[in-house]
Amino acid sequence: LALIRPGASDSGMKKVFLDRHHGLEPDRFPHPRLEKILKETHGVFIYQEQVLLCAREIAGFNLPSADLLRRAMTKERRGDRYRQLCDRFLDGAADNDVPRKKAIEIFKLLSLFAGYGFCKAHAATYGYLAYQSAYLKAHYPERFMTAVINNDGGYYPASVYFAEARRIGVAITPPDINLSEALETLRDNRLYVGLNRIRNLSGDTIRQIVSQRPYASFDNFLDEVRLSIGELENLVKVGAFDAIDQPRPRLLWRIRLMKQKSLRKSPASKNDSDIFSGQLMAPTARYLPDLPDVTPLERFLYERKILGFSASCHPLEVFPAYNRRPFSSLITAEQMTKEQPTTAWLVDVKRIKTREKKQAMVFLTFEDLHDSFEVVLFPEAYKKQSEIIRHHRYLRIEGDLSIDGGTVAIIARHLSPAPTGLPEKPYL
Numbered sequence: 258l259a260l261i262r263p264g265a266s267d268s269g270m271k272k273v274f275l276d277r278h279h280g281l282e283p284d285r286f287p288h289p290r291l292e293k294i295l296k297e298t299h300g301v302f303i304y305q306e307q308v309l310l311c312a313r314e315i316a317g318f319n320l321p322s323a324d325l326l327r328r329a330m331t332k333e334r335r336g337d338r339y340r341q342l343c344d345r346f347l348d349g350a351a352d353n354d355v356p357r358k359k360a361i362e363i364f365k366l367l368s369l370f371a372g373y374g375f376c377k378a379h380a381a382t383y384g385y386l387a388y389q390s391a392y393l394k395a396h397y398p399e400r401f402m403t404a405v406i407n408n409d410g411g412y413y414p415a416s417v418y419f420a421e422a423r424r425i426g427v428a429i430t431p432p433d434i435n436l437s438e439a440l441e442t443l444r445d446n447r448l449y450v451g452l453n454r455i456r457n458l459s460g461d462t463i464r465q466i467v468s469q470r471p472y473a474s475f476d477n478f479l480d481e482v483r484l485s486i487g488e489l490e491n492l493v494k495v496g497a498f499d500a501i502d503q504p505r506p507r508l509l510w511r512i513r514l515m516k517q518k519s520l521r522k523s524p525a526s527k528n529d530s531d532i533f534s535g536q537l538m539a540p541t542a543r544y545l546p547d548l549p550d551v552t553p554l555e556r557f558l559y560e561r562k563i564l565g566f567s568a569s570c571h572p573l574e575v576f577p578a579y580n581r582r583p584f585s586s587l588i589t590a591e592q593m594t595k596e597q598p599t600t601a602w603l604v605d606v607k608r609i610k611t612r613e614k615k616q617a618m619v620f621l622t623f624e625d626l627h628d629s630f631e632v633v634l635f636p637e638a639y640k641k642q643s644e645i646i647r648h649h650r651y652l653r654i655e656g657d658l659s660i661d662g663g664t665v666a667i668i669a670r671h672l673s674p675a676p677t678g679l680p681e682k683p684y685l
Contacts, residue, residue, distance in 0.1 A: 258387065259377065259380040277301075278299060287366060294314060302374070303374075304375065308367050318345075326367075406448075412605075414605065419450075428447045431450055432449070434501065438452065438467060439460075456491055457488060458491060458492070475498055490509065493508045494563055495559060495560055505550065507547075510548065556569050573626055576679065578675070579675075581626060583626070584628050598654055599654050600651065601623035604624050604629070606646060642671070646672065651677060653672070654672060
């Protein structure tokens with residue numbers, strides 16, 4: 258955890274640490290006096306505590322003064338106070354027979370690191386939590402992923418965590434009018450999507466739904482719960498009534514008949530939240546056409562629009578043209594070729610600017626049915642591909658595989674919409 262912080266990464270110490278840790282190069286120390294302090298980290302600065310101990314060992318600082326130096330390196334990096342501490346460090350090093358050139362070198366090394374380093378105690382605490390989390394994820398995946406999703410935190414959008422839950426074997430069920438709670442719920446080792454994920458469903462409506470259970474049918478639900486047409490349509494579209502009543506298209510047809518009947522009764526009302534303000538009986542089902550159920554694509558599009566993600570399945574499972582080649586197969590081969598690009602679903606875009614020229618570039622997170630992975634678009638490639646990223650999610654990726662210190666990514670040369678194999682949606 259301390260190693261991936263910018264202090265260690267940006268100063269180049271991460272790569273040095275990894276090479277030495279794996280025996281690719283011998284341990285070296287900036288000065289013999291620092292061997293005891295830096296031995297556990299192969300001669301490189303990883304923890305903030307090492308900055309304090311270095312200032313004490315090299316320049317004779319006491320620990321409070323060393324912490325002042327660390328703070329100045331972290332926040333100030335200029336001004337009289339910073340220069341005074343720098344001079345004091347160099348003078349103290351001279352008193353300890355450390356050559357001035359070497360003392361300046363060590364001071365610059367500390368300055369590069371100290372601003373964005375992790376203290377060891379902090380890293381150890383987070384490491385302990387990470388270990389606990391890994392254990393729970395491995396041994397209690399259903400409970401763990403339910404808790405993670407309900408926490409509604411993390412770097413990625415919720416869709417990524419639902420996809421991860423599905424990948425490790427957790428069964429995901431779309432909202433169910435009788436079984437889903439406001440938040441995600443685990444029942445019989447199935448994760449039921451929470452009602453609060455449904456777009457435009459109010460808190461009052463959710464409270465009514467939960468308190469009036471169980472419902473035997475769609476008509477029974479209408480007798481017990483007062484809600485708007487928009488809320489009712491969204492409940493039907495995500496499959497909340499699938500377990501107790503007719504296919505979704507027939508229920509949506511009935512809702513439209515209700516809406517027409519209500520508007521004939523009260524033509525002045527244009528607010529669909531008023532439609533159920535009076536007593537309303539559902540039209541009889543015997544006059545409804547025998548409509549087929551929604552297709553997998555329709556189900557996916559409904560869920561993506563209303564829930565923000567696909568609850569019934571991963572999007573890639575909807576596309577007949579998806580070749581199901583996992584990203585891990587590229588890592589095994591350790592190469593990508595023009596004849597063997599990969600296709601995947603884009604889930605996250607992180608834009609940054611390069612340090613020197615301040616040009617925009619992006620880190621993209623993709624998913625296949627087996628894993629998630631990173632794709633990097635450097636400035637020139639990003640200029641050419643930005644519109645594709647903006648308008649498409651299922652993409653064909655051509656590039657070069659990069660494996661560096663355990664970090665695996667694709668350096669993309671070209672992105673293009675991938676064919677879905679669906680006549681109604683050739684690209685998505």
